[in-house]
Structure formats: structure tokens, C-alpha cells
Amino acid sequence: MEDLFGAEGSASELIDQAISLTMAYAPKVVLAIVTLIIGLWLIKRFVAVLDAKLGKKDPTLNKFLCGLIGVVLKILLLISVASMVGIATTSFVAIIGAAGLAIGFALQGSLANFAGGVLILIFKPFKVGDTIEAQGFLGAVDEISILYTIVNTFDNRRIVIPNGSLSNATLVNVSIYDKRRCDMTFGIGYGDDIDKAKGILKRLMEEDERSLVDPAPRICVAGLGDSSVNLMFRVWVPTDDLWPYYWEMQEKVKKAFDAEGISIPFPQRDVHLYKTE
Numbered sequence: 001m002e003d004l005f006g007a008e009g010s011a012s013e014l015i016d017q018a019i020s021l022t023m024a025y026a027p028k029v030v031l032a033i034v035t036l037i038i039g040l041w042l043i044k045r046f047v048a049v050l051d052a053k054l055g056k057k058d059p060t061l062n063k064f065l066c067g068l069i070g071v072v073l074k075i076l077l078l079i080s081v082a083s084m085v086g087i088a089t090t091s092f093v094a095i096i097g098a099a100g101l102a103i104g105f106a107l108q109g110s111l112a113n114f115a116g117g118v119l120i121l122i123f124k125p126f127k128v129g130d131t132i133e134a135q136g137f138l139g140a141v142d143e144i145s146i147l148y149t150i151v152n153t154f155d156n157r158r159i160v161i162p163n164g165s166l167s168n169a170t171l172v173n174v175s176i177y178d179k180r181r182c183d184m185t186f187g188i189g190y191g192d193d194i195d196k197a198k199g200i201l202k203r204l205m206e207e208d209e210r211s212l213v214d215p216a217p218r219i220c221v222a223g224l225g226d227s228s229v230n231l232m233f234r235v236w237v238p239t240d241d242l243w244p245y246y247w248e249m250q251e252k253v254k255k256a257f258d259a260e261g262i263s264i265p266f267p268q269r270d271v272h273l274y275k276t277e
Contacts, residue, residue, distance in 0.1 A: 032084040039077040043070060067146045113147040116163030120144060126173045134171035135161050179212060180239050182246050186253055187228030189263040194221065194229060200256050201233050210245050212236040228265045 047070045121144070126132050130141050132151065139153035149166055151159040174180075188197045201219050205211045215236050222232035233253075237245045257264055 028084055032081045035084060036077065036081050039081070040074070043073045043077065046073070071146075110147055112164035113162045116165070116167035117144065117146055117149075119167045120149070120163060125171065126176070130176065131174040132171055133174060134166055134169065135159075137161070138174070175239055178239055179236050180242050181215075182235050182237050182242055182249075184233040184246065184249065184253075185222055186231045186233060186257075187225060187264055188231060188257070189265045190227075190229060192229070192262050194231075196260065197231060197257070197262050200260055200262065201231065201253065204249065204252050204256060205233075205235055208245070208249070210237050210241045212238070227267050 047066050050069065051066045120126075126141055128141050128144060131139065132141060134151075137151060137153060137159045139151040139157075139159060141149060142152045142158075143150040144163075148160050148162055151161060153159060186197075186201070188194070198219050205217055205219075211217065212235070217235040218232065219234075220232050222230045224230070233249075235245075254264065256262075
């Protein structure tokens with residue numbers, strides 16, 4: 001009987017302690033959960049507003065900064081919620097620091113990508129919307145995030161390039177200037193009139209409104225080939241018109257040369273046979 005009463009007393013004490021702990025910590029837990037939910041919502045709204053504001057001024061900085069601020073605010077929110085529950089923030093911060101150090105060693109490549117993203121934003125070798133050639137790919141920059149840069153190629157492929165590679169390797173920014181030089185070479189036969197061919201090229205250039213006069217264009221003999229006289233044709237055009245201009249001018253020159261009797265020779269070789277006894 002004594003054991004029974006003793007067991008009932010112990011159970012009663014445990015229930016009382018459970019009730020006391022529940023009464024003491026339940027409001028804190030509920031408040032912490034509410035704070036977490038509201039805090040995450042507020043962070044999401046804040047990042048969205050910041051995204052909308054920065055997106056109009058600097059699309060390049062926009063995605064990177066919004067992602068970084070979102071991560072930092074969530075970490076601070078978790079620390080605040082932990083302190084509300086009763087977890088010592090000093091111990092919590094120490095745990096996060098130790099975990100961060102371990103993760104840092106494990107993710108050295110990601111840290112290099114993060115540092116590369118910071119360098120890209122500081123020195124701005126390119127921005128969102130620029131056409132770049134890097135890591136063997138040519139395309140338009142769609143987004144610069146914390147760790148990666150997304151490039152959309154002209155054949156509709158989405159390329160994800162680590163920022164560390166972009167910041168430590170050579171890249172070509174094709175669209176940084178508003179005009180580019182279009183270089184073409186056209187071969188004519190040795191029996192054709194050089195001045196006539198140059199006049200045709202000059203006429204075609206002047207008829208195309210995309211041709212710029214400053215810097216001045218240049219049409220000259222670039223070299224004497226094995227079977228052709230090579231005319232160098234260099235014209236400055238708006239950057240956006242470079243490739244359309246190049247492709248269309250190839251067709252125009254071929255048709256104009258045919259109409260004017262200017263030949264475009266193909267490689268040929270004379271073979272001499274000698275009869276030996």
C-alpha cells in the first residue's frame with residue numbers, strides 16, 4: 001500500500017511539474033511561433049519591396065543584394081526566436097559560428113563563388129542585360145545571384161556559371177560599347193578591276209543606313225592570295241546591328257559582284273604534266 005501511495009505521489013508530482021512547465025513555457029513557445037511566422041512574412045514583404053525598388057535602378061545589384069539581405073534577416077530572426085523560448089543566445093551564436101566554420105571548410109567552392117559575386121558587383125565587368133562571352137558560352141546575362149550568374153544563349157539555352165569562375169577568368173563583354181566594327185574580306189579575281197570592286201563596296205555601304213561614318217570606314221587591299229585579290233571591308237555599325245549587317249552585306253556583295261561582272265574566285269591549282277622517257 002505504501003508503494004502504491006508512493007507511486008501515486010510521484011505521478012502526481014510529475015503531473016504538477018508538467019503543468020507548471022507548460023504554464024511557464026507554453027506562452028513563450030506560442031509567442032515564438034507567432035513571431036517566427038510574422039517575421040518570415042515581414043522579411044518576405046521587405047525583400048519584395050526592396051526587389052521592386054532596386055530592380056528599377058540597378059537590376060544587377062538587385063538579385064544579389066535581396067538574396068543576401070533575406071538570408072541575414074532570417075538568421076537574426078531565428079536567433080531572436082530562440083532567445084524568446086529561453087535558449088541562451090550566446091550559446092546559440094557559438095553553435096552557429098562553429099557550424100558556419102565547419103560548413104565553410106566543406107563549401108570552399110561556394111565561398112569562392114560568393115566572393116566572386118561580390119567582386120562582380122564592385123567592379124561591374126558586366127551587368128544584367130549585357131551580352132558576354134565566358135567559359136565557352138556566348139549569351140545575354142539574365143541574372144546575377146549570390147553564387148551564380150545565369151546566361152541565356154541565343155539558341156535558347158540557360159547556362160549557370162559560378163561567380164568564382166567568372167571573376168577569375170577572362171571574359172568578353174560584347175555589348176558594353178554602343179558601336180562595333182564589322183570586319184569582312186571579299187576576294188576578287190586577278191583580272192578584275194580593283195577600283196570598280198571598291199566602288200561597289202562603297203556604294204553598298206553608303207546605301208545601308210546602319211553604316212556609321214564616325215569612325216571612318218575603310219576599304220582597301222588586304223593581301224594578294226593564291227587565287228584572289230583580297231579586299232578588306234571594315235565598317236562601324238551599332239552593336240545591336242552587327243550580325244544582321246554582316247549577314248545581309250555578304251548577300252548584297254555577292255549579288256552586286258555578279259551583276260557588275262566581278263568574279264569571286266575559288267581556290268584553284270594548275271597541274272603540269274611532263275612526259276619522261
